[in-house]
Amino acid sequence: QRHTCQTWYDLSPTPAHLRSLFMESDNNGGFWASDLAFADDGAQRHQSSSFFHGHPSPIFSPMPPPEYSAILDSLEMDWAENGMELWPEEPQGGGDNGDAEQNGEESGGGKRGAVPAAGGGGCKNLLTERNRRMRLNQQLLALRLLVPCISKMDKRSILIDATEYLQGIHKKIETMEKEMSAGASITCLNSNLSPSSEGVSQDVHEPTISHNIFEIDIEKLNDRLFTVKVVFKRAKRVQAQIQRALESLGFDISNTMIHPTDQHMMLSTSFIHVKKQKHLTEDSLKKQIVEAALNYGIVVDNDGQI
Amino acid sequence: QRHTCQTWYDLSPTPAHLRSLFMESDNNGGFWASDLAFADDGAQRHQSSSFFHGHPSPIFSPMPPPEYSAILDSLEMDWAENGMELWPEEPQGGGDNGDAEQNGEESGGGKRGAVPAAGGGGCKNLLTERNRRMRLNQQLLALRLLVPCISKMDKRSILIDATEYLQGIHKKIETMEKEMSAGASITCLNSNLSPSSEGVSQDVHEPTISHNIFEIDIEKLNDRLFTVKVVFKRAKRVQAQIQRALESLGFDISNTMIHPTDQHMMLSTSFIHVKKQKHLTEDSLKKQIVEAALNYGIVVDNDGQI
DNA sequence: TGGAACACGTGACTTG
């Protein structure tokens, strides 16, 4: 026998039962509201609760797909911390038609996309995957709540609107600060608030900048300890990006020293400890560093050199 | 016969062919860059385009899933307007093994989750659904570019970071306007900028970041030179984020030293040179640093202490 | 090795 556990929970004796749970518009309105009381650590769950509590049909656009209400009602957020699973024992609803995958595509009942497929494999992944999807959707809705103007309820439209809104905000902040030049205390805000204006994303995808790192020198002290020396241009944000690149490799970095060598160059020296990976050579480590630096917008002067 | 068109395109004679299309790192780098010229209305599409043009391998995190590069390279955004499909004639690669669904789950080749399933039904929906997934992912990455501090490359983490960042921005705008009460022209902005100003966004979650900085110590050597000592938790990404925060203030940083003090703490000492701003005190500098660190997801243990 | 994340193809469903 291929499959080891009951999979088609939604083909329970009353197929419309679960569906009603998903399609419910205003009946049992207080159900999940009371469920909410069980939840602790009211985070953005509180948002959605208050939000949808105010609106019996929690949809904005003319006629959105009904699944959203399902997601919102039947799940809670942040139980990732408590470790409680949302769908821990679903198939125990009816529990007799174990071979429901025979009639397959003509079942008609059940949820939206109940596909028989070639059963078996998952059966534990099923629940986790279902919860993962819910978390994802819930997080998407949490983001949606922060965006004032939502054109449609589409998953993608939410992202588009959020993106545009963020861009708009960055511009707004930029102009706001420009008008606010008199106040000296707030000037520090703009530099780190608007990443698109002149922050991270700017220099990351700027094709013109190049050759921020002049040299990378690596010395292997023993099989687990390396020294990494990086000579780089004395420019804005280069230093931190190099740090980020080094950290991104996942090694243990201790005793970093950064100091200028001349008017235009800086030297960063780090001791990094590798854990296992016995055969890590200087070259391969350097290659990793070069690649990581590239991902943070820092271009090495001479790729080929050792 | 149930199915009417070739479905298992990835079971073509050379299964690695399509996979190489997904894994490609630097070949055909300029391909879609020319494709980009067809696109109109350069909004956030422009961002991603210029971004990936600068970097042949557009990956940030240490080792992200290879699908991201595939998504980024092989597709463009917003071609929904032009009506051009991305995978219009994929199955014409080999085109002989029509009954590939027989051997089923042991195929082994192909992409990540190539599931034979009970074929048939889709066959046109297949392509549109694939393109839809790509659009969604692309839009998610477009959003990711606007958020300065991304903890992980997870789909959900991107949303979480974007949510937190947006919440932080709302607070910033709120305080900014409070200080800016004189200017009446901007007050209208916030009414539509911050949709959840007083109700929801206040108590919203920030469980992920917590007390990464234990102490900030500032000494004024002369009116232009300060030493900044930061004691922080020995954790991933904290060090670089602190560096970024310091750099974001716009001062000239020289001679940074970072070394562990004990098993769990690190000490970063920097000499920073201020240019003008004669009356910069230790307190105001510290305030700036605390605020800047907050924008990069680093929370200071004791706000009030000096 | 088990869990987490992901892409995948598919049926159900809604909207022009």
Add this chain to the structure above:
DNA sequence: CAAGTCACGTGTTCCA
């Protein structure tokens, strides 16, 4: 109907 979106369960991959 055709086009589009969604949730679904599954196999694969990666990492702790």
